[in-house]
Amino acid sequence: MQDIIKIGYKDKIEDFILKIRDKIPLFICILGNTETAKIPGISAAGANSEITDYTPAADMEYILYNECRCIEGIPLTPNGIPTPAIITKAVLDLSDIPFLIGIGGINVYPNAPYIKFGGKGGNNISNGNAVDNPIEIFENARIFGNSISKLTDYIVVGESIAGGTTTALGVLTAMGYNAMNKISSSLKINPIKLKKKIINEGFKKKNLIKGDLKNKPFKAIEFFGDPMQPALLGLIIGVAKEKPVLLAGGTQMTAILALIKSINSEILKNIAIGTTRWILSDKESDIKGIIDQINPKIPILGANLNFSGMNYDGLKAYEQGAVKEGVGAGGIVVSSILSKINQLNIKKIQKKINNNYHNLIKKLL
């Protein structure tokens, strides 16, 4: 069984792998909050809706300190399902990959060093005014990306934002893509009807219909996006002219690809998606179906993670469709395996995830 699932044009996939193979990337995780996540039923990233503000900061603290500092307790849902940061942390624990935190716009900051791009927490997209200053955030992230591109062979960029698939759907729809039944969810049962309702409310407020913002990427973010998006977008635009970018995430990253296409389609050839098997095999979403509308040549590299043999139900829940992706989990696994420097593979990484989970629940006893 292959450790990395490859989807797309074979030559494009091999070209991209050739560029990053045997190299160590810089991993940057961009954090965001959106009031959209607090709509009941929209996100699994947090036990209750107010707690979604804390999720990104808690993820970062868990990775850095093996515990959360901005909240009491440990990063598990009440059912014991862990944040996907448990995957990211396992890879960073086992490898020499340097890791930086970027702030798209949040309400709760991690107790950690972070890079700011001038954003703040995003608003509920059903009001049609999601992000106040997307161009400022974009420009700052682009400048930072330009500097950082000189320091690394390539970057892996991930995100931590609750509600991010809903805002991605908002942006994709505004730009004219058919994504309504193709976007994923962190919940086992994708609340797609609720997502549609929220987006339709936003479009109504702005008197817009699908596709009206086809060539207005920053308006799409401003009205229906989230503050993680312009930061990630600027970072990628700043880096990808010079160095490859592995965009680490699930269906929500297709909104970033759509935004990139409308700003500088040329650089798409330096970008691939890195994600998880759970996203690629999800029957309720269709990442390839969205990417094909943007550019079918974009390679998709999937980490062939399988938690069915794990010792804990909290981890096995990933096999029933919980969580699936986030905090750059899939991409960082793919990247660490291709780098070869730490001789990692799926088996070693899964063993470390199992151990990290064991250490987490030990704290509960």
Added chain:
Amino acid sequence: MQDIIKIGYKDKIEDFILKIRDKIPLFICILGNTETAKIPGISAAGANSEITDYTPAADMEYILYNECRCIEGIPLTPNGIPTPAIITKAVLDLSDIPFLIGIGGINVYPNAPYIKFGGKGGNNISNGNAVDNPIEIFENARIFGNSISKLTDYIVVGESIAGGTTTALGVLTAMGYNAMNKISSSLKINPIKLKKKIINEGFKKKNLIKGDLKNKPFKAIEFFGDPMQPALLGLIIGVAKEKPVLLAGGTQMTAILALIKSINSEILKNIAIGTTRWILSDKESDIKGIIDQINPKIPILGANLNFSGMNYDGLKAYEQGAVKEGVGAGGIVVSSILSKINQLNIKKIQKKINNNYHNLIKKLL
């Protein structure tokens, strides 16, 4: 005439140069504000005392955008003397050196991407409560330094903080060093009596005398330092275990060396001071005299800048003792010349400074 002035033990100097020669560093500038700078007569970094809050942000914006955004106008004193950022900018314009902004603690943020370490603007040291959370700032900067050390061959770190020589004197004195008549000033006439008065007031408030905080580096910062110091300190401690550090600045950087010595004296061997000829030839201060008390083996590399042949009085003022150093000016010049990659020398850099100054004053006409 040599482009780089070398002071210290010959073998230590050549060892350090060997480590950084032909390499491109990452340049990080740490910003700070301290209320101490607003005491009338203490700093030249800003036309009036309130404006010192804006100086670091304005410096960064000038480097990035060739204009200031947080203030109207251009970064000159009323007499037309430019910020030392004009030197730093010339080098960054001519080279491929990547540049990041770090925030020690400030009241006015630049319109730019920056790294935060959890600090805020510092208080007046005459009250004996200068920095609220030096350990938090230090720890965050150390974590960031650890990550960034994997990305670069070495770092050059500079500062922009008005009032920084006074807070340096506070820290050095608290730790028992004889620095009272050895610390420099951005003013032509060093207001050393005023500095002593401020520091004595602070010591009186805390019921301490010189040397009482010899082994309490974080207390020295907390009582008599500034928020730039723990950020720079953490960054260096995080990087210098793995990679060399060129500490770019004048006499105020000796406080950083003293702090490093008391935390991890071992890593001093991976650190050199990079500064300007104006600091090294200053009759009112004595950088070597302070460094010899810390560790005489620390190499000093001076950029042999000479503005006497410049076309403008604003630049010639540097030869009369104005400004002297700041924003990593001396160190970044040294570093760019040693890297050889852009084939820079003092002559080329001074020509660029002259041109940049011409462009600045053109905006006034």
